Amino acid sequence: MFIKMPEFTTAKSAVSKIKSNSLIVFSGMQLNRSPMQLVYELIRQNINTTNKFSIVGTPNPIPMDMMIGADLVSEIEFCFMGYRYEYGFFIPKHFRSAVEKKEIDYIESGAYSIMMGLRAGAMNLDIIQLKNFEGSDLLKIKNKNLVCSKDPFSGKKVLLRRAVKPDFALIHAQYADKKGNIYIEDELNERLIAKASKKVIVSVEKIKEKINKNPAINSFFVDYIIEMPQGAFPSSCYKFYNYKKEIIRDYEEKSFTQFFNLHII
Amino acid sequence: MKNIDLLISCLAREIKNKDVVFLGVVSPIPLLAIGLAKYTHAPDLIFINSLGAVDPEIKFSVSSETVNLSETNKRIKLHEIYDIAQKGMLDITFFSGAQVDSSGNINLSVIGDYKEPKVRLPGGAGSPVLIRLAKKSIILCKDHDKRKLSDKLFFTTSSGNPDKKRFGRSEKIITGKCIFELGENGAVLESIHQGESIEDIQKNTGFEFKIPKKIKYTEKITEKEKLILDKIDPDQERYSL
Numbered sequence: 001m002f003i004k005m006p007e008f009t010t011a012k013s014a015v016s017k018i019k020s021n022s023l024i025v026f027s028g029m030q031l032n033r034s035p036m037q038l039v040y041e042l043i044r045q046n047i048n049t050t051n052k053f054s055i056v057g058t059p060n061p062i063p064m065d066m067m068i069g070a071d072l073v074s075e076i077e078f079c080f081m082g083y084r085y086e087y088g089f090f091i092p093k094h095f096r097s098a099v100e101k102k103e104i105d106y107i108e109s110g111a112y113s114i115m116m117g118l119r120a121g122a123m124n125l126d127i128i129q130l131k132n133f134e135g136s137d138l139l140k141i142k143n144k145n146l147v148c149s150k151d152p153f154s155g156k157k158v159l160l161r162r163a164v165k166p167d168f169a170l171i172h173a174q175y176a177d178k179k180g181n182i183y184i185e186d187e188l189n190e191r192l193i194a195k196a197s198k199k200v201i202v203s204v205e206k207i208k209e210k211i212n213k214n215p216a217i218n219s220f221f222v223d224y225i226i227e228m229p230q231g232a233f234p235s236s237c238y239k240f241y242n243y244k245k246e247i248i249r250d251y252e253e254k255s256f257t258q259f260f261n262l263h264i265i
Numbered sequence: 266m267k268n269i270d271l272l273i274s275c276l277a278r279e280i281k282n283k284d285v286v287f288l289g290v291v292s293p294i295p296l297l298a299i300g301l302a303k304y305t306h307a308p309d310l311i312f313i314n315s316l317g318a319v320d321p322e323i324k325f326s327v328s329s330e331t332v333n334l335s336e337t338n339k340r341i342k343l344h345e346i347y348d349i350a351q352k353g354m355l356d357i358t359f360f361s362g363a364q365v366d367s368s369g370n371i372n373l374s375v376i377g378d379y380k381e382p383k384v385r386l387p388g389g390a391g392s393p394v395l396i397r398l399a400k401k402s403i404i405l406c407k408d409h410d411k412r413k414l415s416d417k418l419f420f421t422t423s424s425g426n427p428d429k430k431r432f433g434r435s436e437k438i439i440t441g442k443c444i445f446e447l448g449e450n451g452a453v454l455e456s457i458h459q460g461e462s463i464e465d466i467q468k469n470t471g472f473e474f475k476i477p478k479k480i481k482y483t484e485k486i487t488e489k490e491k492l493i494l495d496k497i498d499p500d501q502e503r504y505s506l
Contacts, residue, residue, distance in 0.1 A: 029316055029343070030290055030330050058343060059290050059315075059390050082387030084291040084328045091387050099385040108374060110393040115344040131351060135370075135424025136393040141379060188317060189343040 006180035006202075006222040014201045014224035015041040020051035021074075022167035025118070025193050026063045030083050031243040033186070034235040035172040037228050038203050039063045040264045042170075043070045047260070056164055058111055058189065062235060062251070063170075065092030068104065069256035075105040077145070077164075079114055086245045090252055107143055110136070115189065117145065117164035121196030130159045169197035172232040174239060176204045177211045180219035186238040187216045194221045203231035205240050234263075268441060269294070269503050270494060271458055272407065274486040275439045276359060277301040279403050284356040285311045287346055287399070289391050290330055293506060294405060295359035299323060300497040301490060313349070315391075317341045325498035327506075346391065350398035358399040360392050360423065360435075364415045365404050367445070367452035367472040369425025369435020371396070372418040379420050389422035396423040401436040407506075409440040409469050416472040442466050444483060445474055456481040 007014075015038060018024065024042075028034035043066065046053075052074035055064050059080035067073045081095045098104045113130055120128035130146075133139060139146065145162040171190050175183040182202050184190055194200045194217045201224045202217070231237070234247035251259055276298035280286060284307060288295055299312050300323035313319050315330045319339035341349070349355055362371030363386050373392065377383030396402045402425060406413055425435025425447070438445040438452070442461040445452040452474035457466060459482055495501065 030328060032316065032330065061387075078388055080290060080388045080390035082291060084293070086327055089291060091385065096385045100382055108388055110389060111343075111391045112347045112394045115347065119344060132394050132397050135397065135421070135426055136389070137374075137379075137421045138389070138393055186316065186318075187340065187342065192342065192344060 003220050006219055006225050008225050011038055011041040011203065011226050011228060014226055015045055017199065018042060018168050023054040023056060024168045024170060025056050025166040025197060026060050027171035027190050027193065028060045028235060029188050030059055031085060031235050033172050033232045033237050034060055034063045035170040035203055035231065036063060036233060036235055037231045038170045038201060039066055043264055046072055056114060056166065058114060061092045065095045068098050069094035073104050077107040077109050077114065079109045079111040085248060087249050094256060107145060108138060110138060113161055114164065117161050118192050118196040120163035121165040122192050126163050127160045128163060130161055133159055164196060166197040167199065169193045169200045171200065171202045172237065173202055173204050174237065175211055176207050176225050178207065178209055180222055180225055181215035182217035182222060183211050183213055184216035191217050199223045203228040205229055205231065205237060268458060269506065270486045270491060271483065272439060272441065273297045273301055273494060274490050275444060275483060276403060276405065280307050280310055280357055282307040283309045285354055287313045287355055287358045288315060290315045291328055292359060293327055296323065297325060297494060297497055297503060301493055304493045305490065313341065313346060317343050323497055325502050347394065350395055355399045357401050358395055359403050359405055360396060361405045364413055364418045365406055365438055366415055366418055367447065367474060369404055369438065369447045370418055370421045371404060371423050372420050373422040374420040376419055392423040396425050396435060404435055404438045406438055406440045409442040411469055411471040414470045414472055453477065456483040458483045459485065
């Protein structure tokens with residue numbers, strides 16, 4: 001049996017594999033350990049083209065909003081687009097304005113629904129049952145990923161959702177070893193999103209010869225690894241650095257073009 | 266905000282010893298309440314934060330989910346919070362919203378029409394199912410005003426409706442002026458904070474509520490509780506929220 005091994009490469013080369021219309025999921029939560037430098041590379045390679053991507057995520061507002069700011073998003077499935085830091089609470093402005101001006105397709109979901117979709121995707125299932133979601137108006141709005149059906153066993157009504165199988169997962173982690181196993185000091189759901197996704201790109205702070213721990217993501221779930229210190233910056237990377245509040249504020253205050261020219265280009 | 270310490274102690278009193286407490290994103294005030302409960306009457310509570318850290322050291326954080334809060338060896342995966350909740354193991358959680366009604370429903374989605382929103386809000390994160398699954402949910406509404414405490418929401422992102430067909434419900438709304446207890450017969454004024462008046466509360470509340478014959482005042486925060494808050498938040502950053 002052939003077990004694939006990840007390729008150690010550059011961000012430029014790995015990100016170039018992401019074709020237009022791909023569905024992308026990102027690691028991280030709020031201002032923690034988002035794969036910012038991979039997102040910057042994706043923006044550099046695609047800005048001012050006609051390429052568009054679909055994005056899905058748990059509460060991970062910055063990379064998702066930057067993709068919208070760069071005009072690279074055709075559709076977003078989200079559950080929470082907001083963050084609080086030293087300068088207050090923000091709903092990221094490109095997301096807000098794109099929805100208010102109807103510039104993108106969007107599906108508002110619950111974090112539970114997205115995570116269950118990813119769990120189904122990780123098992124290569126096509127649908128999964130959602131439970132105890134009743135009462136929310138989220139079930140009354142149009143949502144191509146949800147359907148109310150009949151449980152064939154009990155005959156009762158059940159809520160089902162389509163599996164989430166992203167074309168690409170972009171992940172930032174603390175370490176990889178030389179064999180391509182990924183080690184995360186504060187694992188959130190990275191093993192899950194890696195398993196759910198068809199291709200997995202991981203940037204790491206440091207590649208070590210050998211790590212005597214159980215990896216968060218085994219090498220056979222990973223396609224590309226890039227050693228990239230500060231790969232989550234300006235979001236935080238636990239045990240390495242905190243988020244950079246001045247740059248997050250720049251992002252809030254400046255236009256996307258200004259921010260791009262200052263920090264991404 | 267002047268009575269932030271009182272609000273924190275009101276939230277803390279809702280937590281019982283040995284409760285399993287979950288706290289979602291961007292909730293610095295409930296975070297301090299969990300800390301206060303842990304260091305007073307509920308030393309054995311189990312606190313799970315939104316990064317999946319179990320019993321992390323509780324320190325003030327503007328965001329309630331920062332790097333230092335992850336400092337623990339015990340972790341669950343993000344999706345496992347829903348496993349815990351679906352099994353009925355989650356005792357209490359805290360939410361807030363742009364609008365809340367007297368059934369404890371919350372709107373975190375839009376101001377205006379859903380399809381043509383005047384303001385697009387962040388969304389409900391984990392709340393649409395957690396509010397139904399936690400044995401009780403407490404709704405925090407720091408700014409007590411008519412638009413927020415409303416009888417008609419633009420959108421029910423998360424339903425706290427006490428339909429009894431689930432494990433729990435929204436039990437209370439705690440505001441900067443008073444505490445409402447929510448039940449099958451709607452909202453009842455449980456207590457008002459020192460210095461507040463019923464007239465003012467009526468004027469600033471958008472939904473109907475019952476007023477009991479004997480008005481209770483909310484229990485004051487004690488000096489001991491204040492000292493503990495200063496330990497969790499030594500720079501007193503809570504006053505700038």
